[in-house]
Amino acid sequence: MTQINDIRHSFFFKGENISEIAREFKKDRKTVRKYIYQEDWNMKLKAKEIENAFPKLNPFKADIDQWLEEDKKARKKQRHTAKRIYDRLCEKYKDNFNCSYRTVAAYVASKKKEIYQDNSCCLPLEHIPGEAQVDFGEADFYENGILYHGFYLNVSFPYSNAGFTQLFKGENRECLFQGLKNIFEYIGGVPPILWFDDPSTLVAAILKDGERKLTDAFLRFKEHYGFEAVFCNPAAGHEKGNVENKVGYHRRNFLVPVPKFEKLEDFNRELLQLCEQDMYREHYRKDGTHAEIFNEDKKALLKLPDIPYEVADYITVKTNAYAKFSLNGGKHIYSTAPKYANSRILVKITANEVIPLDESHREIVRHRRLYGDSKQESMDWLPYLTQLSRCPGALKYSGIYNMLPDPLREYLEGCSKSERGKALKILASLCIESSFEKALSAVTQAILYGVKDLDSLIAIHSRITGITPQLELVRLPEEIPELKAFSFNAEEYDKAFLKGGANIYAKG
Numbered sequence: 001m002t003q004i005n006d007i008r009h010s011f012f013f014k015g016e017n018i019s020e021i022a023r024e025f026k027k028d029r030k031t032v033r034k035y036i037y038q039e040d041w042n043m044k045l046k047a048k049e050i051e052n053a054f055p056k057l058n059p060f061k062a063d064i065d066q067w068l069e070e071d072k073k074a075r076k077k078q079r080h081t082a083k084r085i086y087d088r089l090c091e092k093y094k095d096n097f098n099c100s101y102r103t104v105a106a107y108v109a110s111k112k113k114e115i116y117q118d119n120s121c122c123l124p125l126e127h128i129p130g131e132a133q134v135d136f137g138e139a140d141f142y143e144n145g146i147l148y149h150g151f152y153l154n155v156s157f158p159y160s161n162a163g164f165t166q167l168f169k170g171e172n173r174e175c176l177f178q179g180l181k182n183i184f185e186y187i188g189g190v191p192p193i194l195w196f197d198d199p200s201t202l203v204a205a206i207l208k209d210g211e212r213k214l215t216d217a218f219l220r221f222k223e224h225y226g227f228e229a230v231f232c233n234p235a236a237g238h239e240k241g242n243v244e245n246k247v248g249y250h251r252r253n254f255l256v257p258v259p260k261f262e263k264l265e266d267f268n269r270e271l272l273q274l275c276e277q278d279m280y281r282e283h284y285r286k287d288g289t290h291a292e293i294f295n296e297d298k299k300a301l302l303k304l305p306d307i308p309y310e311v312a313d314y315i316t317v318k319t320n321a322y323a324k325f326s327l328n329g330g331k332h333i334y335s336t337a338p339k340y341a342n343s344r345i346l347v348k349i350t351a352n353e354v355i356p357l358d359e360s361h362r363e364i365v366r367h368r369r370l371y372g373d374s375k376q377e378s379m380d381w382l383p384y385l386t387q388l389s390r391c392p393g394a395l396k397y398s399g400i401y402n403m404l405p406d407p408l409r410e411y412l413e414g415c416s417k418s419e420r421g422k423a424l425k426i427l428a429s430l431c432i433e434s435s436f437e438k439a440l441s442a443v444t445q446a447i448l449y450g451v452k453d454l455d456s457l458i459a460i461h462s463r464i465t466g467i468t469p470q471l472e473l474v475r476l477p478e479e480i481p482e483l484k485a486f487s488f489n490a491e492e493y494d495k496a497f498l499k500g501g502a503n504i505y506a507k508g
Contacts, residue, residue, distance in 0.1 A: 004035050011036050054107045056099050060089055061107070067257070068111055074258050078139050081252050082108040127158035130300025132191035133243035134180070136171045139251055141267075142260040148371070153179035154250055157191070158242035160293035161283060164275045165250040166268050167259075169371040173201040174351040177221050177311040186272045189301025190225045195243070198231055217313070224309045226302050253278065264352065313349045317356075322403060324377075327354065332370040337383030338400065340364065354378070381436045382428055389424035392417070407444040414452050426454050434465045 007025055010016045018036070022029045057064070064085055071079035080088075082105035089097050089104065136151045151171040156163040164186065166179035176199075184190050196202060198212070205213040212231055214222070222229055254274055261267040279291035286293055317325040323341040326333045327349075336345065336356045345364075348355040354367045365380040384400050401409070408427075415423050430439035442461035446452070449460075 007035050057107050075140055080256055084252055084256050129159045129296040130191050131193045132157050133195040135243045135247055137247035139255045140258050143264055144262055154243055154247050155183050156243040156246040157297045160290055160297050162279050162290050162294040163246040178351040190227050192302055193228045195230050315347055316344055317347050318344050331375050333377040334367050335379045336364050338387040382431045385424050385428040389421050392421035411443045430461050438465055
């Protein structure tokens with residue numbers, strides 16, 4: 001404070017300018033200016049830092065710190081809350097965890113150095129049983145080790161505060177319809193009233209009088225299930241505040257840490273079960289559990305239709321010379337089969353799959369649907385390998401040959417003309433047994449080992465996939481005599497050895 005006082009004295013009483021004072025006191029000009037123009041000189045009380053705070057948490061701080069560090073790589077809305085950290089500690093350490101939630105929350109708050117405070121006040125609204133609200137949230141997840149930026153559909157019931165969620169790779173029409181269908185079938189009925197925003201997948205236009213012109217696809221879906229659709233006013237998402245809160249609740253409790261699984265459809269079934277289990281807790285405002293109050297919602301549900309609704313879109317596409325077609329403005333490319341090159345085919349599109357169909361509406365191949373704005377390709381080689389195996393002599397003269405991965409081309413070039421057709425048939429059968437990727441891996445290792453014969457290729461593939469070939473039962477001819485079981489007696493050998501050793505010592 002003494003130096004600060006000298007600085008202010010030099011400016012206000014000596015008349016020195018800021019540059020002169022900065023040189024005299026060897027301070028930055030911004031610092032000098034701050035002291036000169038500072039108006040509030042009240043003492044600032046600093047929070048007292050306590051060394052080794054929260055000692056009971058010492059055995060668990062490493063876990064908490066690790067989870068919070070990992071949160072840096074996760075989306076902001078998908079990071080741990082104090083409640084989620086407390087629950088994970090209880091699950092991991094069970095009876096060995098003896099800290100209260102308040103202790104955990106205090107430590108997490110100090111570790112994050114952030115304060116979340118919301119002083120807004122909302123008036124409680126009354127909702128009728130059965131009424132539901134719908135909204136999407138964003139969340140990352142790993143499927144088969146691949147990170148996706150996804151979206152999760154939330155359906156909440158304000159009367160009971162029950163909620164259900166489903167995770168998808170997009171928030172398009174097929175994802176919305178599939179998520180609603182999954183939830184309807186799981187709870188055994190359809191909400192008579194559903195509240196929505198104004199997504200373009202549902203609303204084609206907002207008319208002057210506030211009425212909505214709905215898309216044909218949504219009209220069909222709505223009429224099939226028989227519910228009434230209500231839409232919020234533009235820029236008034238608060239009108240369905242219950243589901244807005246549920247979006248955050250589902251993310252914090254079911255999608256933190258970032259979920260990892262092998263198949264999205266299986267995880268979605270698990271999510272529905274988790275949502276149901278979550279209802280067995282006391283309601284924040286009403287007497288009873290959410291599950292007990294949700295029974296009133298279920299009584300008001302409409303009956304499920306007798307005919308299942310097919311959540312799919314059908315479009316006609318044009319294939320190129322390689323029998324491929326594109327979706328999403330040319331960014332996503334899918335294969336069909338060589339015979340459908342340069343033709344128009346019908347394609348069935350669901351939330352998770354893209355299925356090209358032949359002229360009789362039968363499946364040609366089945367692809368996992370691609371998502372995202374980057375260029376991607378889904379290639380099913382089985383129809384191409386099957387076609388090439390029928391005319392192996394034309395392999396090098398077809399456009400498909402240049403599409404083949406380098407290891408596969410190298411392997412086929414090492415085969416004779418007669419062996420090439422057999423090799424292609426074997427590769428096709430290996431694709432059916434496992435996948436093209438594993439068949440290609442077997443080819444790559446065969447080249448690495450310097451083996452070209454098909455038996456070695458099959459053996460390598462079996463080792464990679466763990467698939468044990470089916471062996472035929474061997475039956476012995478009747479004229480072969482039955483051998484007696486061999487029995488081993490170590491004592492006889494011991495006597496012989498000891499006797500021999502005694503003779504050697506006697507001669508010595």
